[in-house]
Amino acid sequence: MLQIEQYELGNGLRVVLNEDHSAPLVAVNLWYHVGSKNERPGRTGFAHLFEHMLFSGSEHVGNNEHFRYVQSVGGVLNGTTFFDRTNYFETLPSNYLALGLWLESDRMGFFLPALTQEKLDIQREVVKEERRQRYDNVPYGTAFERMLHLAYDPDYSYHWPTIGSMDDLQAASLDDIRDFFATWYRPDNCVLTLVGDFIPAEAKALVEEYFGPIAPGGSFPHFTLERKPMGGERRETVPAQVQLPRLYRLYHLPKMGTPEWIHADLLTTVLSGDKASRLDRSLVFEKQIAQDVAAYVLPTEATGMLMLQATAKEGVDIEAIERAIDEEIARLARDGITADELTRAVNRAEIEYAHQLENYDSRADLVGMLSTYFDDPTIVNTWLDPYRASTTADVAAVSAKYLVPENRATSFFLPGK
Amino acid sequence: MTKMTIDRTTPPQPGPPRPYRFPHITRATLDNGLRVLVAENHSAPILSLRTIVKSGADHDVAELAGLASLTADILDEGAGSRDALRLAEDVGLLGGALGTGADWDASYVSIDVLSRNALPSISILGDVTYKANLPADGLDRVRSERLMELLQQRDEPATIAGKRFAGLLYGTGAYGNSVAGNPESIARITLDDIRRFYGSNYLPNNAALVISGDVTPEAAIDFARRSFGEWARGAEPARPQVTPAPIDSSRVYIIDRPQAVQSEIRIGHIGVARSSEDYFAISVMNALLGGVFNSRINLNLRERHGYTYGARSTFAFRREAGPFVVSAPVRNEVTRESVDEVLLELRRIRSGDIEDRELEDTKNYLIGVFPATVQSASDIASRLLDMELYGLPEDYFDHYRENIDAVDKDEIARVANKYIDPERVLIVIVGNAAQIREPLATLGYPLHEMDIEGNPVVG
Incomplete structure (x- = not known):
């Protein structure tokens, strides 16, 4: 049982503390409740470009000095951007807690004075190289982006990936960056989580000192997060610079944390992950028509998605792969799953969760997520309960309800470009 | 409006450092020669189990690479009484994940598992390590x-760049192949080859067992x-020779990908x-040169020029001398400029032009970050494996931080001059x-072109 305390500063900043002295470290983790879903069509990639900008200094911290301050005392740090949130985090030797708070509060409260066109130009180039390296110059690199385009309507906020488009990145101006900061980067849109070796009373005093004076913002822009049904299956075939055909599937689900999403999470472990799982066993181990298969749910806040992919072996038609997958899914819906399969899936959830809690940094990130999305970080102590309470019928039911043609988008990446 | 209540102009001073100790390691040697290392840690209900066999791809001959x-x-x-599916099911029922693999120096079997199932998990680890069935359909x-x-x-x-770089550096010697082999060698390997490698290398007196966690x-x-x-001892395998031929002058090889961006x-x-x-x-020197985000090479190529999303330098420390390599993906238009900047940084690190601050920053990073890199049971298990594989002293990690701290500027310049030679590089x-x-x-260097398999391109 983790000791979790959450409270709020006068300016709306939510603070979560988890005291743990087993290592002389402290994890400082901030979740800003803004991601690529808060962008508009034609202005994509901002949340992520902005994440890069936040490492380029603030009023009292020089360009690149943020990295230097943290690394030069033995800290590790980074930031990531997703559909629904942007997180920033550092794990420091615990006697440097105040340093982490100073750095994070400076870029929350004093970022704009240090912003320059030159910094934007450099980071824009870096992000374009990131896009080239991770999307455009590698096989299947654009598959996720294509799938989002296919499965979500152009005006829906999950239609584009966090990296954004080259054109939109090119068009980003200093004013855009300033607006984005003023709208979203504020204490009342943030959760600050501390995990590790500190005395809570001392930590609270430091947090108040550094973050208390930062003013909250005005009203938030409104976003419609209600997804319209697809109105039938969507399919596409993409010729690509790849050696082996690959099938990508997205099944729509309820959002993360709902009972059905949890059952779907267990379902993905029944479908894939080791030799004995349904799809691995049938397609990879027995029929040997697929090189690999994978199924997983994404931790998304607005609406849920179950992703499925399978790579055909050389000379195998992608249609044969699709038929074999659909046969397994139909069999599962018809005959259900065994008690052993459920036990293995719950065990897997249990050990992955234990791994996540093991290190302060991943624990802080989990706690920050629970506070941001559910306003209750103590869920960290009960998260697995609904997994353990799930039945074989629950898992079969979620499969029968959601893994159906009218609820899916299917994309074939085929060799041939 | 924000208002100032504290002095934000200078970073806050740290509190007194809190003590840190690397976990205590308990050692034992079984009658068959197997070394056992245990690191106890009850902070999570997890066990990391690892067998390491001290023979890896360095034993591969070119014809049987992989x-x-x-x-x-x-x-x-x-393995043992279980076929492949039964093995996967039983590991899953214990709440475990089974992994196997090989790198240059060693082969591994690992199970990460819920600690309440310790004994049956270690038993399966034993089966997979020395009672593998090696079935013919499995090889297929x-x-x-x-x-x-x-x-x-x-x-x-x-991947292509890494393979061709190694091939050009080491030729047909072990490090010149790929750990994964090539299509010809993989097609050639028979079940007998596998049984022979398994039988002569998977031996308790050529292995160690690490148990880390709860x-x-x-x-x-x-x-x-x-x-x-019951694992039977055998004749200790001979250590293979890796005999690279150092290159005597710089040269450039281009491998064409017409669609590359x-x-x-x-x-x-x-x-x-x-x-x-x-x-x-060398570790401190390389961290300062290109081993961490705030190193010279990354700051130059990424933060000063915006050429890349990330550039780094690495010394591949293996049983024999692995490569020293700087790697960077950059946009087409600045390829030549990026090479220039890398060579400039390699020359500069040799010149002895090192600021006090950057040396202190680098050492403080390596010293301070150490506890954060050994928090989880599996991270600690990896460190214990390194100790066994490379014969490090028993108190190695107790003195790791002071050994880093002892490196000074003269040492940096000395090892940069000894181990980095920008005038004789393979590009x-x-x-x-x-x-x-x-x-x-x-x-101005000789320039060659080859295809992705390493065959020369003529014309």
Whole structure:
């Protein structure tokens, strides 16, 4: 049982503390409740470009000095951007807690004075190289982006990936960056989580000192997060610079944390992950028509998605792969799953969760997520309960309800470009 | 409006440092020669179990490149009384994940598992380690998967660059192959080859067992005896020779990918073995040069010029001298400029031009970050494996931080001059030849072109 305390500063900043002295470290983790879903069509990639900008200094911290301050005392740090949130985090030797708070509060409260066109130009180039390296110059690199385009309507906020488009990145101006900061980067849109070796009373005093004076913002822009049904299956075939055909599937689900999403999470472990799982066993181990298969749910806040992919072996038609997958899914819906399969899936959830809690940094990130999305970080102590309470019928039911043609988008990446 | 209430102009001073100790390690040796290392840690209900066999792809001959890793791949195709599916099911029922693999120096079997199932998990680890069934249909399966994997690598520029760089540096010697082998060698490997490699290398006196996490040392060693005690000793395998030929002048190789939107750059030469007495000085020097985000090479290429998403330098410390390599993916237009900047940084680190602050920053990073890199049971298990594999002293990690701290500027300059030679580098670039050929020719080094398999391109 983790000791979790959450409270709020006068300016709306939510603070979560988890005291743990087993290592002389402290994890400082901030979740800003803004991601690529808060962008508009034609202005994509901002949340992520902005994440890069936040490492380029603030009023009292020089360009690149943020990295230097943290690394030069033995800290590790980074930031990531997703559909629904942007997180920033550092794990420091615990006697440097105040340093982490100073750095994070400076870029929350004093970022704009240090912003320059030159910094934007450099980071824009870096992000374009990131896009080239991770999307455009590698096989299947654009598959996720294509799938989002296919499965979500152009005006829906999950239609584009966090990296954004080259054109939109090119068009980003200093004013855009300033607006984005003023709208979203504020204490009342943030959760600050501390995990590790500190005395809570001392930590609270430091947090108040550094973050208390930062003013909250005005009203938030409104976003419609209600997804319209697809109105039938969507399919596409993409010729690509790849050696082996690959099938990508997205099944729509309820959002993360709902009972059905949890059952779907267990379902993905029944479908894939080791030799004995349904799809691995049938397609990879027995029929040997697929090189690999994978199924997983994404931790998304607005609406849920179950992703499925399978790579055909050389000379195998992608249609044969699709038929074999659909046969397994139909069999599962018809005959259900065994008690052993459920036990293995719950065990897997249990050990992955234990791994996540093991290190302060991943624990802080989990706690920050629970506070941001559910306003209750103590869920960290009960998260697995609904997994353990799930039945074989629950898992079969979620499969029968959601893994159906009218609820899916299917994309074939085929060799041939 | 924000208002100032504290002095934000200078960073706050740290509190007194809190004490840190590397976890206590309990050691035992079984009658068959198997070394057992246990690190007890009850902070999570997890156990990391690892067997390490001290023979890896360095034992592969060129004709059978990939033998060590293919052998590792087939271990989970059935062991003891369990066939492949039963093995996967039983590991899943224990709440475990089973992994096998090989790298240059060693082969591994691992199970990460819920600690309440310690004994049956260690028993399965033993079966997979020394009672693998090595079935013929299992070889068919892993061979086919490996061939597909090698096929897919033809479109992965970073993989191509790494392979060609190693091939040019080490020729047909072990480090010149790929751990994964090549399509011809993988097609050639027979079940007899695998049985021979397994039989002559998977021996308790050529191995170690690491148990890290939520278990007492007494119980762990008892479980080890019960599950590994029957493993029969054998003749210790001979250590293979890796005999690279250092290059005597710089040269450039272009591997054409006409559709590439980035150049994958590799610059370097043969490095140094893990056993080097200069290990700590080289580690600090490389961290300052290109080993961490705020290092010279990354700050130059990424933060000053915006050429890349990330550039780094690495010394591959292996049993014998692995490569020293600087790697960077950069956009086509700045390929030549990026090579220039890397060479400039290699020359500068040798000149002794090192600021006090950057040396202190780098050492403080390596010293301070150490506890954060050994928090989880599996991280600690990896460190214990390193100790066994490279014969590090028992108190190695207790003194790691003071050894880093002892490195000074003169040492940095000395090892930079001894182990980095910017005038004799191999430069390999996977990219759009039509766009980068002419600018690279102006470097003034001999320029060659080859295809992704390493065959020369003529005309």
